[in-house]
Amino acid sequence: GAVVSQHPSRVICKSGTSVKIECRSLDFQATTMFWYRQFPKQSLMLMATSNEGSKATYEQGVEKDKFLINHASLTLSTLTVTSAHPEDSSFYICSARDPRQGDHNEQFFGPGTRLTVL
């Protein structure tokens, strides 16, 4: 099956710093990747859809200048949390579609990144 990796798995940073999270599709080329955020005991919240070679599409209420997404290649998308604050502490998860599936919408998830902002 399709494998998605995410790095780092856990990061602790000081308030005001920026943090970059990488999402990679290891055995397929992902034209579309998704970034989610999940707070404790809540469901997944889609932040943005990342398309290779074009600007990301952000969901309503998500600040594009704060959450910078770059999908520069077919196997890599990055999410940068700029000027992080304690309220940005959350579990960030990326996922990707395998275009070889055709109309099948299954998303393959990375293992997630636990961000803690002090």
Added chain:
Amino acid sequence: GQNIDQPTEMTATEGAIVQINCTYQTSGFNGLFWYQQHAGEAPTFLSYNVLDGLEEKGRFSSFLSRSKGYSYLLLKELQMKDSASYLCAVGDSNYQLIWGAGTKLIIKP
């Protein structure tokens, strides 16, 4: 609007059977997914239904009725490791998944 409903929490006994229901109202439909998520981990794929009927995969089965906007996930021979959240998601025409809030399943000995 788009809406997916599933119970917040369910409790079942080890060895028993449990059915988790999901109802949906979406502007488009391109398949219904069930994912399992253990605490602190990313979701993992369980099942996919795009046509009406029952899909069986080992101890897990998933049912879909498109006319009723209804699905269920059936878990048999429950094991303690099945304690997790179960997420229902509907695929829309833009290849996005619309997520339910998840059902936390608690298995008791």
